[in-house]
Amino acid sequence: MRKGLLIVLSGPSGVGKGTVCSVLRQKMPELVYSVSATTRSPRQGETEGLNYFFKSKDQFQDMIARDALLEYAQYVDNYYGTPRDFVEKTISEGKDIILEIEVQGALKVKEKFPEGVFIFLLPPSLDELKQRITGRGTETQAVIDHRLTVAREEMSLLRYYDYAVINDEIDAACHRIQSIVTAEHCRRERFLADYAELQAVIEKA
Numbered sequence: 001m002r003k004g005l006l007i008v009l010s011g012p013s014g015v016g017k018g019t020v021c022s023v024l025r026q027k028m029p030e031l032v033y034s035v036s037a038t039t040r041s042p043r044q045g046e047t048e049g050l051n052y053f054f055k056s057k058d059q060f061q062d063m064i065a066r067d068a069l070l071e072y073a074q075y076v077d078n079y080y081g082t083p084r085d086f087v088e089k090t091i092s093e094g095k096d097i098i099l100e101i102e103v104q105g106a107l108k109v110k111e112k113f114p115e116g117v118f119i120f121l122l123p124p125s126l127d128e129l130k131q132r133i134t135g136r137g138t139e140t141q142a143v144i145d146h147r148l149t150v151a152r153e154e155m156s157l158l159r160y161y162d163y164a165v166i167n168d169e170i171d172a173a174c175h176r177i178q179s180i181v182t183a184e185h186c187r188r189e190r191f192l193a194d195y196a197e198l199q200a201v202i203e204k205a
């Protein structure tokens with residue numbers, strides 16, 4: 001069976017990854033969403049198993065020791081990681097999966113899955129990024145400042161990604177990501193065309 005696409009969506013805190021992903025999930029119900037593990041405390045309205053698997057530090061370290069994480073990273077004051085089995089099972093069933101993760105983790109995924117599709121979500125400006133993360137109202141000013149400092153480092157690693165998508169408007173950003181996914185499927189068809197008749201023509205050329 002053909003493997004599904006492993007899509008990684010990164011970008012600085014507050015750029016709108018979570019917002020874009022939740023709209024994408026409505027527009028592309030066939031796209032599977034990877035739920036991460038984290039040591040961060042739940043925000044108001046967040047649900048165990050839906051937004052994150054919330055873990056203690058000991059539980060998270062146990063996941064690392066069991067090699068249960070495809071990647072993990074320490075981001076600001078907490079650990080975040082992608083459960084391995086779910087990702088591997090999903091792509092082996094031919095389904096596309098999206099990981100919404102920060103840059104250090106994304107680069108680790110790239111080492112293991114260079115065939116993945118790496119998308120960086122950018123803000124229209126740094127001022128807008130500050131307004132979004134502040135306006136969300138979920139972090140203290142100290143954490144916001146730390147996240148904005150990390151954001152500058154993260155944006156300097158944009159060159160390792162396959163695509164940059166500016167999140168100016170949510171629907172427009174989603175449309176760009178949908179176009180990338182469609183294009184990546186078409187790109188893979190070059191290698192996967194499995195109609196004997198077509199293959200014979202392609203090989204002769």
Ligand SMILES: Nc1ncnc2c1ncn2[C@@H]1O[C@H](COP(=O)(O)OP(=O)(O)OP(=O)(O)O)[C@@H](O)[C@H]1O
Pocket residue numbers: 011012013014015016017018019020132133135136167168169170
């Ligand atoms: N295109 C947009 N235009 C205006 N506001 C937006 C847009 N996209 C997201 N937002 C708003 O920006 C804030 C941050 O968005 P969101 O929580 O999705 O960011 P994030 O990248 O997932 O952040 P984090 O990495 O910290 O989890 C939210 O209040 C959201 O409503």
Ligand SMILES: Nc1nc2c(ncn2[C@@H]2O[C@H](COP(=O)(O)O)[C@@H](O)[C@H]2O)c(=O)[nH]1
Pocket residue numbers: 011012013017036037040071072073075080081082083100101102103104105106
């Ligand atoms: N390396 C990983 N980064 C992850 C994962 N899950 C989420 N994240 C990223 O962490 C920051 C902070 O998230 P927040 O929910 O506390 O705002 C953000 O950039 C997320 O994308 C993961 O499994 N691995």
